[in-house]
Amino acid sequence: MEKYLDIIKNSYSNYWNYLKNEVLFQNNWDNYFYGLIAISLIVWLLEIAFPWRKNQALFRKDFWLDVFYMFFNFFLLNLIVLIALSNAAATFFNDILGLIGFSISNFQLFDVDNLPRWLGLFVFFMISDFVQWNTHRLLHRFEWLWNFHKVHHSVKEMGFAAHLRYHWMEPVVYKSLLYIPIAIIGGFDAQDVAIVYFFAIAIGHLNHANLGWDYGILKYIFNNPKMHIWHHAKELPKHVRFGVNYGLTLSIWDYIFKTDYVPHNGRDIELGFEGDEHFPKDFISQELYPLKKN
Template sequence: MEKYLDAFANAFSGTVTWTWKSILFEVPWYTNYFWGLVAISLVVWLLEIAFPWRKNQAIFRRDFWLDAFYMFFNFFIFAIVISGVYKMLEVLFKDLGITAKSLAIVDISAWPMWAQLLSFFIVLDFVQWFTHVLLHKFPVLWNFHKVHHSVKEMGFAAHLRYHWMENILYKPLKVFGVMILGGFEPEQAYIVHFAAISIGHLNHANIKLTWGPLKYVFNNPVMHLYHHAYTLPKGSFGVNFGISLSLWDYIFKTNYVPEDSGTIELGFPGDEDFPQDFIHQNLYGFSKPKKRERIPGARLNPRG
């Protein structure tokens, strides 16, 4: 037990130290996710201000500051708290004989760097797409995912507004994706991570962007807005699940963009009773849903 507690303490303190050094610019710029997140957020926010899709939406839209807090909480504060737990599990798996290469299908370590990065990006994006589908399909998971879908006005910061329990689900499955690639993360994986943050911010931004013919490959704000639509196609539990790539939705027929005005209502049936503050939103998933709440797609017409 002592080695597990040591692993927890070392990982926790190491993550705290790294985060603090990042704030002080004492880490290489390409691994400085703190200021990288700040820089990407400012750039996308300025694009929202300069080229607003919904022109009547305020610069400081509804829940702007709540979403901004979620960004830093999920990306850094919770990462610090959970880092020790993941390290303990890593030690446990090692003791059980389970290594990073246990599930390896292919080892990409000898591939050219561009091929490593591309494979890493595609595999992890598919794992996240699949996880996202699960969050919508199963009520117990959807109950947590409602935090992200409680956004009523879309903006870049909504990208990282999600219940901390989603990290519990996403992280192991992403590790599974890495294990498939031989337990190997490319040396320049920071390129993939920063690209994913940028695409995610843009997808939630108040910007009308479709990428032209590339819309069949990359996710975009128009497509993702319909993922957050209050009214979904009849019988559907969700559409447009893509994270960075839209191609999974086109391949598995979960794509849906009937128009591009950007004026649709966002949310989900019953969201008028959803908590408005951070603490109660993050306690919500552990409570039993009210009987009057319904699954996505159960309502055919928007409110009012």
């Protein structure tokens, strides 16, 4: 038990020092703090220059709430919960394997260090995106998970910052299901992960932005604003009542597994979910809502 407490303590200390360095000393290209700001400003400028919904205000409904969510979930949540939880859970999982004479390396399929860098990045990106696509489906399929995911679907007007409006339990679910598939590949360094993260953030921001783009033929590969707005539609036919267009970065999974749904131009459809008029409007109440429901 003492070992796990030390892991949690060191995780907090190490991440706090990392966060201070990210904010105060912008001296590397893979700085997540300023990278997030740069991507957000670029996509916001695109919204201003090429608005799809021209009557939508520049500071749309819940703009500042979503900006707060964006920085809280991307940085402070890691400090408060995720880093310590992830490190302790990973150690516990490896300890359990050790009791039966195994380690995570026994399940490692291959090491990406043995592949060309571009191929290793491609493998990492494809596996992580596919696992997250499946995780996203689970968030819609099971009611107790859906109650957490409602926070994200409470968005009533789409904009880039809506991308990172989600309950703190969501990354716990995502990271838990992603840990083993990524661990059995192994060999990724911090800059490799940063490249994939920045690309995923950019696509995610664009998906939620007030932009009427579908990328032409590339819409069958990459998720896009015209496709993702239907994921947020308040009303869907019964045959897709659990949701559609689950792709985070890639749309290809939806087309392969027949969960794609873009019946017409969705620019002016109502967003949300049934009963969202009773959903809390402030950050604290939204965070507490799933716990009360569950």
